[in-house]
Amino acid sequence: MASRSVSPGGALLRASRMFSMPAPLPPPAQDAAQATFRSHSDTATTAYPTHQVITTFSHARKEGDWGLKRPLPLRSTTKSSTPMLRIKAIDTIEQITDYASGADHGLSLLKFQELGLPIVTPPPRGAEHRAEAAVGIRSVFEDDIDCTDVAPKDRPKLVDRRWRFSGPWLAGMSPGDFKKYLAEKVRPRRHEFRAFLMTKIVRDLNEARRERALNRGETWDESDEITAETVPGEIVSEFLRGVRQQNATLFKLVGEFLDLAPLKRPSELDITSLANSFRYQADVAHDTRNPYAENGPPSTHPSAGLSYIRTNGYMDNHPVYGPQKERKPVEARVLKPRTNQNYYAKLGIAGFVSETLSGDNIHNQKSAKSPLRQFDPDLKGGAKIYVHPSLASVDSAGKLLILVRDFVDPEAELVARELIGDGEGLFGQQQRQPVEEELSQETLRRKYSQKVSQGAEDYGISFGKVDN
Amino acid sequence: MIIRNFGLRHGRQALSAPPSAPSSCLRLLSTQKTTTTTTTTAVAGNQEAMEQLAALSATHAAREARLAAKRQQHEIAEMPSKFKKFIAYQKQTEKLGSEVERRYLPDEIIRNPPHDASLEELMAAQCHMGHHTSSWNPANSRYIYGERSDIHIISLEVIAAHLRRAARVVEEVAYHGGLILLVGNRKGQMPIVTRMAELAGACHLFQKWTPGCITNKDVLLAGGQLKIVNERDEELGGFEEHLRDCRPVTPDLVVCLNPLENYTLLRECALATVPTVGIVDTDADPSWVTYQIPGNDDSLRSVALIAGVLGRAGERGQQRRLEDAKQGIVKWQTPRDVRGYIDKANSLAAEEAKAEREKRLAEGAVDESGLKPADLMTEDEFLAEMFGHGAAPSKY
Numbered sequence: 001m002a003s004r005s006v007s008p009g010g011a012l013l014r015a016s017r018m019f020s021m022p023a024p025l026p027p028p029a030q031d032a033a034q035a036t037f038r039s040h041s042d043t044a045t046t047a048y049p050t051h052q053v054i055t056t057f058s059h060a061r062k063e064g065d066w067g068l069k070r071p072l073p074l075r076s077t078t079k080s081s082t083p084m085l086r087i088k089a090i091d092t093i094e095q096i097t098d099y100a101s102g103a104d105h106g107l108s109l110l111k112f113q114e115l116g117l118p119i120v121t122p123p124p125r126g127a128e129h130r131a132e133a134a135v136g137i138r139s140v141f142e143d144d145i146d147c148t149d150v151a152p153k154d155r156p157k158l159v160d161r162r163w164r165f166s167g168p169w170l171a172g173m174s175p176g177d178f179k180k181y182l183a184e185k186v187r188p189r190r191h192e193f194r195a196f197l198m199t200k201i202v203r204d205l206n207e208a209r210r211e212r213a214l215n216r217g218e219t220w221d222e223s224d225e226i227t228a229e230t231v232p233g234e235i236v237s238e239f240l241r242g243v244r245q246q247n248a249t250l251f252k253l254v255g256e257f258l259d260l261a262p263l264k265r266p267s268e269l270d271i272t273s274l275a276n277s278f279r280y281q282a283d284v285a286h287d288t289r290n291p292y293a294e295n296g297p298p299s300t301h302p303s304a305g306l307s308y309i310r311t312n313g314y315m316d317n318h319p320v321y322g323p324q325k326e327r328k329p330v331e332a333r334v335l336k337p338r339t340n341q342n343y344y345a346k347l348g349i350a351g352f353v354s355e356t357l358s359g360d361n362i363h364n365q366k367s368a369k370s371p372l373r374q375f376d377p378d379l380k381g382g383a384k385i386y387v388h389p390s391l392a393s394v395d396s397a398g399k400l401l402i403l404v405r406d407f408v409d410p411e412a413e414l415v416a417r418e419l420i421g422d423g424e425g426l427f428g429q430q431q432r433q434p435v436e437e438e439l440s441q442e443t444l445r446r447k448y449s450q451k452v453s454q455g456a457e458d459y460g461i462s463f464g465k466v467d468n
Numbered sequence: 469m470i471i472r473n474f475g476l477r478h479g480r481q482a483l484s485a486p487p488s489a490p491s492s493c494l495r496l497l498s499t500q501k502t503t504t505t506t507t508t509t510a511v512a513g514n515q516e517a518m519e520q521l522a523a524l525s526a527t528h529a530a531r532e533a534r535l536a537a538k539r540q541q542h543e544i545a546e547m548p549s550k551f552k553k554f555i556a557y558q559k560q561t562e563k564l565g566s567e568v569e570r571r572y573l574p575d576e577i578i579r580n581p582p583h584d585a586s587l588e589e590l591m592a593a594q595c596h597m598g599h600h601t602s603s604w605n606p607a608n609s610r611y612i613y614g615e616r617s618d619i620h621i622i623s624l625e626v627i628a629a630h631l632r633r634a635a636r637v638v639e640e641v642a643y644h645g646g647l648i649l650l651v652g653n654r655k656g657q658m659p660i661v662t663r664m665a666e667l668a669g670a671c672h673l674f675q676k677w678t679p680g681c682i683t684n685k686d687v688l689l690a691g692g693q694l695k696i697v698n699e700r701d702e703e704l705g706g707f708e709e710h711l712r713d714c715r716p717v718t719p720d721l722v723v724c725l726n727p728l729e730n731y732t733l734l735r736e737c738a739l740a741t742v743p744t745v746g747i748v749d750t751d752a753d754p755s756w757v758t759y760q761i762p763g764n765d766d767s768l769r770s771v772a773l774i775a776g777v778l779g780r781a782g783e784r785g786q787q788r789r790l791e792d793a794k795q796g797i798v799k800w801q802t803p804r805d806v807r808g809y810i811d812k813a814n815s816l817a818a819e820e821a822k823a824e825r826e827k828r829l830a831e832g833a834v835d836e837s838g839l840k841p842a843d844l845m846t847e848d849e850f851l852a853e854m855f856g857h858g859a860a861p862s863k864y
Contacts, residue, residue, distance in 0.1 A: 009587050009624030010613065016591055019616060063574045063768065069597040069619065070766035071656070091600040091619045 017067060021087070025050045028398060045104040045351075048304070048398035051086035053102035058083075068097055082107060109306065111350035115330060117392040117402065118309040121145065121291035121302065125266050129344055129358040137291070137391070139310040140302035145291055148301075156256040160289045169261035169296040172396065186258065196257050198228045201239050205231065264293035296396030304394045312390055318415060326412035327388070328419070332404075334383040337375050345372040347404065349389055354402040361406035386413045577769065578663050581776020583784075585631055587624045593773040595763040596622050598750030608750045611762035620750045622762050631774060634745045634759045635781035638721065641743075642668060642785025645699075645800035646720030649673065651733060652775065654726050656768050661725065664775045668782020671719070682718055682736040689716035696806065699793040710809040718742060723778055725771050727756050747774055 006014065013019055028047040056066045061083055064071030069091045077083065086102035120137045140146060140163075147161040155162070168181060206225050213220040243250050254260065292298060316324045335353060336346040344355040356372060358364070366373075371383030388405040395401060572592075582589065590596065598604070598612065598620030611630075613623035641648060648670035652661040658674040665672035680688050694714065696707040722737050724730050727746040734756045737744045746757030747765040754760045764770040792799065802810070845853065 007623075007625060009591075009628075012587055012591050012624060013596065013613070013621060018597070021617070057572070059574055060572070065574060065767075065769055067594060068767075069594065069599075069764060071768055089600075090597065090617050093600055093602055095599070095603070 018090075021052050021054075024088075045108065048400075049086070049102070049105035051088065051102065053084045053086050053106045055084050055106075070097060072097060072099065108351040112306055112352065112392075112400070115350055115389055115392075115402075116309060116312075116314075116327070117307060117389055118312050119303040119307050120391045120393050122295045122393045122395055122401070123403070125294055129355060137393070140393075141308070141310050146302075155259060159255075159262055162290070163292055163297050163302050165259050165261040165297055167255075167258040167260040169263070169396070171263050172296045189257075193254075193257055195228075197240070197243075197253065198231070198236070200253065201236060202226060202228055202231055205235065261297045262288040262290045262293040264288055264290070266294060292396070298394060298396055299398055300394075302394060304398065304400070306394070306400065307392070318419075321415065324412065324415065326409045328416045329386040329388045329408045329413050330416075331384050332387045334371050334385060337372050337383075347385075347387060349387065349402050349404070352400050352402055354389070354404055357404060357406045359406065386416065388412075574769070575659075577772045577776055578659055581664075581667070581773070581780055583777070583780045584635075585628060585773055585777050587628055589773060590624050590627050590631075590763075593769045594767040595627050595770040595773065596624055597764045597767070597770075598622050604750045605753055607754050608748065608752070608762065611748070611754075611760075612750060622750065622764070627761065627763050630759075630761045631763075631777055634723075634761050635777055637743070637745060637759055638668065638723065638778050639781040639785035639788075641721040642670075642782045643789045643799065645789060647671065647717060648721045648723065648782060649719035650723045650725075650775070651677065651730055652725035652771065653677070653729060654765075654771075657725060657771060660768070660772045660775050664779030664782075667776075667779035669786045670723075670782055677730055677733040679732045680736070682733075682740045682742065685716045685718065692716050699798045699800075700790065706813075707806075707809070710806065714805055714809075721745065723775075724757065725775055726765050728752050728765070731756065745778070747771065 025048070027050055054066065060066070061078060062074075064074050064077065066072050066077070066085065068087065072085075077085070080101070080103065082101075082103040084102040084106035085099045086105075087097065087099050089098040092098055119140050121140055123137050138145070144161055145163070147158055148164070150158055150162060168177075170178065173181065209224070209226075210220050213224075243253065251263075255262070292302070298304070312327070314327075316327050318324055330349060332354070333348040334345060335348045336342070338345045338356075343358065347354050347356065356364075371379075371385055376383060386408050388408050389402045390405045391403040393401050393403070577593070585593075585595075596613070598608075601615050601618055601620055604612075604620055608620075611622050611626050613621045613626075615621060638648065648668055649672075650661050650665050650668070650670050651673045652658075653674055653676060661672045661674045664670070678688060694711050694717065696704045696711065698704055718740055719737075719742055722733065722742055722744045724734060724744060724746040727734055727748065728751070734744055734746070736742075743759065744757040745759040745761065746752075747763050748754045748757065748760040749763070749765045752765070754762075761774055763774055789799070801807075
């Protein structure tokens with residue numbers, strides 16, 4: 001397709017950063033808990049960013065130059081140590097640039113990228129808490145499930161390999177939405193669907209007749225083919241009657257016509273569904289190998305642009321100890337310990353909420369005095385544990401799910417703690433005995449002639465310093 | 469033993485054996501001092517042996533000192549050649565490695581503005597960003613390329629073309645000796661305006677325009693300092709009387725970086741037929757100024773670029789004017805009032821001289837019989853007249 005020729009200025013503008021800013025996404029739907037008055041928060045970080053976060057050079061920031069219509073106020077943009085903004089409007093009727101801090105999502109992205117996790121297809125429903133959940137799932141960048149450039153005629157053929165569909169995912173629609181969809185999008189296309197069915201009927205008929213002719217040894221040419229005009233009316237009504245009875249066939253035809261996202265029955269069946277399993281037998285025909293059929297197709301690319309790593313099969317290299325068998329575990333904050341109502345404790349990993357695993361592992365042992373089991377109000381800053389994030393996936397609502405491995409190697413934990421100066425290892429021991437500096441005139445002078453600010457220590461943050 | 473295999477069998481050993489001679493040479497060459505071991509096992513009572521030993525060690529120390537001095541002298545003698553080598557090496561290697569280039573410095577555009585703005589520079593300086601689509605002035609529709617993110621986008625080509633036209637106007641006004649006034653009275657525009665005025669040799673205003681400074685200048689600007697200069701910008705004396713009496717000046721060109729806030733100024737300029745150049749954003753009225761430059765007037769970077777290009781144009785015009793003045797080309801005319809003053813002063817002086825002459829004539833001090841032909845001759849002609857043509861001494 002030849003692109004329309006544009007003027008040099010127009011071409012420049014099209015390639016400019018302002019023009020490449022994506023349009024804002026609709027805000028994430030609030031779930032029932034958030035919608036209630038008590039748990040609603042205006043300042044909470046949303047599940048996914050809706051606006052592009054921008055930043056600028058430090059010397060341009062001092063002038064308020066963010067590449068926008070006008071310089072931004074210095075008082076609110078120069079003091080932040082995380083200069084990230086989201087621009088809601090470049091100019092408004094009030095002649096101001098509407099902006100807000102974008103550091104929440106910007107920092108979340110940085111922290112997530114520090115974990116070095118690959119993004120995988122969503123695990124089967126209910127299997128997020130099982131260690132073996134990671135067995136069947138694959139990177140979203142695998143060629144056979146990351147099919148983005150599809151010709152319209154190949155769409156039905158590649159339904160197992162695509163993640164983008166122009167039709168909705170019916171299983172995720174509320175009854176109201178479904179009724180609205182039927183009324184607004186489906187009903188007006190009734191005649192179109194008839195024509196679509198007719199082409200199907202004609203094709204099938206011609207196929208069958210040609211095969212019969214070939215089997216009988218007769219000749220077959222184009223003139224023998226029937227068309228939509230010449231097809232007998234009783235055959236059409238027969239076909240329509242038959243298709244009304246066959247749910248699977250009908251769904252296939254409708255799905256192809258409306259480009260519906262594939263459906264799959266939930267793999268985790270509860271007792272009631274097992275009891276009347278006959279109800280699900282018809283669904284077998286729907287079964288698809290599309291990894292997004294069970295939880296719904298993603299709204300963006302399944303990686304959501306968070307990570308481009310295809311595997312977690314790589315090793316960390318320690319500057320002193322060399323290559324490590326285990327990857328560096330990360331410190332997670334225990335947001336909510338296990339309770340009788342909630343079997344899984346909630347952890348905060350790199351700014352994302354994750355849940356612990358079920359099954360036999362160290363966090364579920366009753367004997368262990370785990371911070372996951374009881375809340376300790378005396379603990380300053382809250383309880384933290386080391387966990388091993390292994391994979392991450394993005395669900396159809398755009399929320400990130402981090403899968404945590406059940407076991408953290410104590411040695412790997414020690415190495416990780418030592419790296420931040422919190423350990424008892426080689427460096428930790430060295431730090432225990434700080435070298436007593438000789439108190440001479442020279443050292444005293446140097447001590448008091450140093451700059452006033454000592455950096456983070458002024459603010460009470462000490463990096464691995466042992467208080468004596 | 470097979471002789472022909474001897475080399476193969478023992479050659480390896482012989483070759484791999486550590487060569488003794490080079491290592492000993494190395495030891496000799498090493499600058500480390502070998503510790504002198506003096507035997508201090510003196511037998512009690514053997515005075516003579518002790519003295520001998522002392523003398524021996526003394527001579528030894530003296531030799532060492534001599535050697536050390538020699539070494540030092542040698543080192544000093546080598547210094548110039550070594551230094552030369554060092555400099556040569558430094559010169560050879562100073563171009564190696566990568567040069568880190570800083571692409572964008574915020575104040576570079578003010579300190580060293582470009583002579584012409586390319587489309588890329590205009591875009592990088594945010595000149596294309598207009599106002600919110602709802603606050604536009606439809607008269608600007610010819611400058612607008614489209615809309616994006618709810619703001620109007622001004623066409624870069626149009627900005628570049630209008631900027632070039634305005635730069636040409638500024639340059640020619642400066643070349644013809646016009647007085648240029650630069651106005652930019654938004655917050656942060658002061659350094660831009662002053663720098664541009666410095667380049668273009670113009671006047672600047674970064675505060676509020678006092679209304680009436682053109683239409684009511686005789687009252688508001690009375691007593692302001694003025695000076696009369698010649699074509700080489702040298703101040704001329706003798707005009708004190710005129711300067712005391714003359715009217716305040718009006719600019720010949722006004723460049724306004726924010727027309728929206730300077731309606732009064734632009735209106736006064738229109739009344740006094742002073743041409744104006746202005747940055748017209750999508751919400752401004754382009755008919756307020758004579759020469760529009762469509763562009764973003766809110767961004768300091770955009771204003772700095774546009775003002776810088778105009779300042780450079782003014783600078784070029786002033787340079788051209790001064791260069792031509794050196795060759796005697798003057799493209800501007802003396803203002804009528806100055807001309808009138810000069811004529812008046814000349815006629816006054818002539819009348820005075822005439823009166824003086826008449827006075828002196830009346831006194832009989834001057835011979836009024838007229839000039840004789842000899843008064844109009846050069847010295848040579850006079851000699852030739854006196855001695856005849858042939859007698860004139862040759863010059864060469």
